[in-house]
Amino acid sequence: MNFSTFLRRVSEGGRRPRTDRTLRFDRRLRTVLVTETRGAAVLLVATVLALVWANIPGGGYETVWHTEISIGFGHAAITEDLRHWVNDALMVFFFLLAGMEIRRELSLGALRDRRAAIVPIVAAIGGMAVPAVIYATVTIGNPAQNAWGMAMATDIAFALGVLALVGPRCPENVRVFLLTLAVVDDIGAILVIAIVYTEAVHVVALLVAVALIAVAVAMRAAGVWRATPYFIVGVALWVATYESGLHPTIVGVVFGLLTPAFLARTADLDRLDRIMKRLRREPGPEAARALSIAAQGSVSANDRLQYLLRPWTSFVIVPLFALANAGVALSPELLARAVTSPVTLGVFFGLVVGKTVGIWGASAAVVGARLGRLPAGVRLGQVLPVSAVAGIGFTVSLFIAELAISDDRTRDEATIGILAAAVAATALGWLLFRLPSRRRRDREPTELRPGTQPTGEHGRGPAGAPVELVQFGDYQCPYCREAAPVVAALVARHPDQLRYVWRHLPLEDVHPYARRAAQAAEAAAVQDAFWPMHDRLLSADDLSDEALIELARAAGLDVRQFASDLDTAIVSAEVDADVRSAADSGADGTPTFFLNGVRVDGTLDDVTAAVERSLDTETP
Structure with a gap:
C-alpha cells in the first residue's frame, strides 16, 4: 500500500x-x-x-x-x-x-x-x-x-x-x-x-580562515565531538572570513x-545494549553518563x-x-x-x-x-x-x-x-x-521490475506455478513478521499452484539491523540454506552480529564460512539488486506484494483474497 x-x-x-x-x-x-x-x-x-x-x-x-x-x-x-x-x-x-x-x-x-x-x-x-x-x-x-x-x-x-x-x-x-x-x-x-x-579578497585574513578550517578538520579527525570547541573555532572563522572579503x-x-x-551502526547499538544492562544491574551516575555519551555517539x-x-x-x-x-x-x-x-x-x-x-x-x-x-x-x-x-x-x-x-x-x-x-x-x-x-492520474509503477526468473530467485513452490507472489521484505519489520505465517499457510494450502518469492528491502533509516540481516540471509544462501536462515531471522528478537552467528549455527551452517561470506561484495550486491528492483517497481515500504507481476495494495486479508481469487481462476 x-x-x-x-x-x-x-x-x-x-x-x-x-x-x-x-x-x-x-x-x-x-x-x-x-x-x-x-x-x-x-x-x-x-x-x-x-x-x-x-x-x-x-x-x-x-x-x-x-x-x-x-x-x-x-x-x-x-x-x-x-x-x-x-x-x-x-x-x-x-x-x-x-x-x-x-x-x-x-x-x-x-x-x-x-x-x-x-x-x-x-x-x-x-x-x-x-x-x-x-x-x-x-x-x-x-x-x-x-x-x-x-x-x-x-x-x-x-x-x-x-x-x-x-x-x-x-x-x-x-x-x-x-x-x-x-x-x-x-x-x-x-x-x-x-x-x-x-568583490575583493584580503589574502592574510583568507589564510587565517583556511588555517582555522584545517583546525576544525584536525579536531574531527581526532574524534572531538563536543560542540564548544567547534563553536569557538567557528566564531574565529566567521571573523576571519568577514575580514577576508568573502x-x-x-x-x-x-x-x-x-x-x-x-x-x-550495529556496534554502537550493541554497546548501548551492554551499557543499559550494566545500568540495570548497577544503577549509578557513571553508567548513566556512559549511556548518555554512547547514545549521542550512536x-x-x-x-x-x-x-x-x-x-x-x-x-x-x-x-x-x-x-x-x-x-x-x-x-x-x-x-x-x-x-x-x-x-x-x-x-x-x-x-x-x-x-x-x-x-x-x-x-x-x-x-x-x-x-x-x-x-x-x-x-x-x-x-x-x-x-x-x-x-x-x-x-x-x-x-x-x-x-x-x-x-x-x-x-x-x-x-x-x-x-x-x-x-x-x-x-x-x-x-x-x-x-x-x-x-488523468499519474500513478506509481505497479509492475514488478525486473520480473522473476526460474532460477536465481529465493522461492518456495514450483518455478512453473500458475500463480506467483513476490514480497519485498525487511527482517526487522514487524508487519513482515505478521505476514510470515499468513504467507506460509497460503504456500502450504497450494503447494503445486503457488510460488512465493522473497526480495530484500531493508529500511535502514528505521531498522539499523535490517541490512545486516539481509546480508546474513544471502550468506546462508551461499550454503544453500536461505530458507532455514530466513525463517529464523523473521522470528529472532536479536539481530546483532553475535546473534546472527548463533542463528547460523542453529540453521546447521558452517559458521566460519558464514562469517566470512557475510562481508563479501557478492552478498552485498545481491541485497543491492533487490533494493534497486524495489525502487524500479515502486515499492518504498514493507511488506509490498506483487501478484503475478502486479502490485497488490491493501491489508494482509486483501493480499490473501487476491491470491485465492487468482488460484480459483487458474484451477481447472
Whole structure:
C-alpha cells in the first residue's frame, strides 16, 4: 500500500495498521518536511508584516534596520547595521543547515546513487542556468545585469508549503524529489555567492580562515565531538572570513559539509545494549553518563544538529531575515517603475518561466535518454508542477539581491519582482497540479521490475506455478513478521499452484539491523540454506552480529564460512539488486506484494483474497 493510499484511507475513516512505509516518513524526513512546511506559514506572516510595517507612514522600518551595532573588544570591533547582522551572522545557521543537508544527501541520500541522483542534479542545473540566461538577456546593458543569481534560487520552505496546500495530489516522494533538487540548488547558490559576489579578497585574513578550517578538520579527525570547541573555532572563522572579503555565511556551509552523517551502526547499538544492562544491574551516575555519551555517539552529529537547529532556522532566523529584507514601500512611483523595469521583469520571468522550463526540460531529457531515473512514485507529469513551484525564490533571491545590488531603488524593483514571482509560481504550481487530476492520474509503477526468473530467485513452490507472489521484505519489520505465517499457510494450502518469492528491502533509516540481516540471509544462501536462515531471522528478537552467528549455527551452517561470506561484495550486491528492483517497481515500504507481476495494495486479508481469487481462476 503506497503512502498516498494510506492517507486517503485514513481520511475516509478506514482502519489500517501503520506500515513501515509510513514509519520511514515519520522519522527524519517527515520532521524535515513538516518543519519546513510549518515554517512557510511563519515566513509568510513575517513577509506580510514587513510589507505592512514598511508602508506605515512614520513606522520607522528602515530606521530600525539601519541601527548600528558594534561587537568586539576595545578597538577591535565589527560595526554593522541590524539588517547586516541578521544577513551576515544569523543566516550563517541557515547555511550551516544547508551544508549539513548537502553532506547527508551525498553520504546517505539520493545523491549517493548515481542513477537516482543524476535527474535532480541535472534538473537543478537546468533550473539555475535557464533563469540566469533569461535574467541576463532581459537586463542587457543594465548595471544590475550581474545580479542574475537572484533568478536561480528556490525557497524550499515556501515551496513545500505550497505542496502541502496541494494535498493528496502531491505524493510524499514528489516532495522528497523537490527537497533533493533544492539541496543541489543550494550548492549552486552557495558557489555563486562565494565566487561571483565577492568583490575583493584580503589574502592574510583568507589564510587565517583556511588555517582555522584545517583546525576544525584536525579536531574531527581526532574524534572531538563536543560542540564548544567547534563553536569557538567557528566564531574565529566567521571573523576571519568577514575580514577576508568573502561572505561570512560561507562559514556555515563549510562547517555543515564537515559534519559527519552516518546511519546508526550495529556496534554502537550493541554497546548501548551492554551499557543499559550494566545500568540495570548497577544503577549509578557513571553508567548513566556512559549511556548518555554512547547514545549521542550512536546518532551522527549531522542528524543531531539538524534536529536542534531546524526549528530555530525555520521559525526564527529565516522569518527574521524576511522581516528585515522584504519590506518595500509600495508607492505608485515604484510600482510604475517596476512594471517596465528590466530588473523586475528579468527576475520575474527568470523564476516563473525559467525554473519551470529548466527543471522540467532537463528532467525530461535525462529520463528520455535513459541516463537516470526518477524516484519511485514520481512521474514526469508531476515534475512539471514541482518545477513551477521551485520558482519561489524568496529567501536566497532576496539574500543575493542584497549582495549584488547596491542601489536602493534598483533593489526595491528586484524585491517587487521576487515577491511577484513567488505569488505567480504558487498559482502556476497549484493550477498545474489540479489540471492533470481532471484528465488523468499519474500513478506509481505497479509492475514488478525486473520480473522473476526460474532460477536465481529465493522461492518456495514450483518455478512453473500458475500463480506467483513476490514480497519485498525487511527482517526487522514487524508487519513482515505478521505476514510470515499468513504467507506460509497460503504456500502450504497450494503447494503445486503457488510460488512465493522473497526480495530484500531493508529500511535502514528505521531498522539499523535490517541490512545486516539481509546480508546474513544471502550468506546462508551461499550454503544453500536461505530458507532455514530466513525463517529464523523473521522470528529472532536479536539481530546483532553475535546473534546472527548463533542463528547460523542453529540453521546447521558452517559458521566460519558464514562469517566470512557475510562481508563479501557478492552478498552485498545481491541485497543491492533487490533494493534497486524495489525502487524500479515502486515499492518504498514493507511488506509490498506483487501478484503475478502486479502490485497488490491493501491489508494482509486483501493480499490473501487476491491470491485465492487468482488460484480459483487458474484451477481447472
